[in-house]
Amino acid sequence: MSQRRLAGLVAVPLLLALWVAALWLPLPYVTYSPGITVDVLGQQDSDTGGDGQEIIQVTGHKTYRDDGELRMTTVYVTQPEARVNLFEVMRAWLSDEDAVYPYDSVYAPDETAEDADLESAVQMASSQDLAVAAALRELGVDVTPVVKILNVGKNTPADGAFKVGDELLSIDGEEISDPARVGEIVRADTDGTKLAFGIRRDGKEMTVRVAPKVDDEGVPRIGVVPGNGFDFPFQVYVNINPDIGGPSAGLMFSLAIYDTLTPDSLTGDEVVAGTGEIREDGSVGPIGGIQQKIAAARKDGAALFLVPPDNCEDTEGAVNGDMRLVRADTMHDAVESIETWVADPDASLPSCSTSGEAAGE
Numbered sequence: 001m002s003q004r005r006l007a008g009l010v011a012v013p014l015l016l017a018l019w020v021a022a023l024w025l026p027l028p029y030v031t032y033s034p035g036i037t038v039d040v041l042g043q044q045d046s047d048t049g050g051d052g053q054e055i056i057q058v059t060g061h062k063t064y065r066d067d068g069e070l071r072m073t074t075v076y077v078t079q080p081e082a083r084v085n086l087f088e089v090m091r092a093w094l095s096d097e098d099a100v101y102p103y104d105s106v107y108a109p110d111e112t113a114e115d116a117d118l119e120s121a122v123q124m125a126s127s128q129d130l131a132v133a134a135a136l137r138e139l140g141v142d143v144t145p146v147v148k149i150l151n152v153g154k155n156t157p158a159d160g161a162f163k164v165g166d167e168l169l170s171i172d173g174e175e176i177s178d179p180a181r182v183g184e185i186v187r188a189d190t191d192g193t194k195l196a197f198g199i200r201r202d203g204k205e206m207t208v209r210v211a212p213k214v215d216d217e218g219v220p221r222i223g224v225v226p227g228n229g230f231d232f233p234f235q236v237y238v239n240i241n242p243d244i245g246g247p248s249a250g251l252m253f254s255l256a257i258y259d260t261l262t263p264d265s266l267t268g269d270e271v272v273a274g275t276g277e278i279r280e281d282g283s284v285g286p287i288g289g290i291q292q293k294i295a296a297a298r299k300d301g302a303a304l305f306l307v308p309p310d311n312c313e314d315t316e317g318a319v320n321g322d323m324r325l326v327r328a329d330t331m332h333d334a335v336e337s338i339e340t341w342v343a344d345p346d347a348s349l350p351s352c353s354t355s356g357e358a359a360g361e
Helices: 005-022 085-093 112-136 177-190 250-260 290-299 310-316 331-342
Strands: 029-039 056-059 069-077 100-101 142-153 165-172 195-201 204-210 226-231 236-238 271-274 304-309 326-327
Touching: 029 085, 029 290, 029 326, 029 331, 069 250, 069 290, 085 100, 112 142, 112 226, 112 236, 112 250, 112 331, 142 236, 165 226, 177 226, 236 250, 250 271, 250 331, 271 290, 290 304, 290 310, 304 310, 304 331, 310 326
Parallel strands: 069 271, 271 304, 304 326
Antiparallel strands: 029 069, 029 100, 056 236, 142 165, 142 226, 165 195, 195 204
């Protein structure tokens, strides 16, 4: 056997091995694909683990239920520490609906799945409070800023003592008006003395006592995430699946709450979808995965999709079909656009383009 043929026989399996390795080794990318949409005017789907109850629940105020749909949209995203291979990257890259992003542009280098889940849960809790505030302010109802518990860590000193949504009134008699003050008081308790937390839960004031525990970094903690919230004149609860996180459903929550508290159907019994973080002043902030959310909404029958203004450029090339894309600068603008569209489906509406029609139409 010649030396050249022998070298070829050795090189072929090595080359195949390199190709197999290239195809299956994890790559530093994150894939986005269309997720589920949820009608927040409806009920939790018992077939997917929901409790079958209304998503928007109100106590202490008259409610109105109709046949319209307001659909929040989601995106399936590769989780931290879960790298994708070449097959997955190429499939997403070739898809009209999926997207591929560098890993470092989505996650911090040391971010874990647990970190991402915690941040997502905190953002969801905060977005619900902001959505209620935006809806009530649209109705002319005053709301009062307070400090609330946005997350309670499992197997921490706070586990079982606090619940997400508790309003924090005081610590050892000191009134609390700034979430940062909570951490300052807890970190100062280096000897593990039980602290008396005055809270309001479901309209009732009570006191819970929790002793901080020193973590691996030598810092006393109790295991809660406090944040800014609001005190409302009546109770509004967003009964959403806890597996869904992040702040991007804020706009749709606020519209669903507004619709639930007002007569007649805001959507004219049609299907409206959208996305956007709701801010304290009622403005709509940007989100990720707008093209995937547009695709998901179109598949689920939405005729109108609300786009945050800062995401307008990202809608270029979106697969929206006959579904209209409408720019929503604020929650108030979104209400006006929906009402105008219901009265006249061909009416001119705020758009992402200068031609009077939203980009992608």
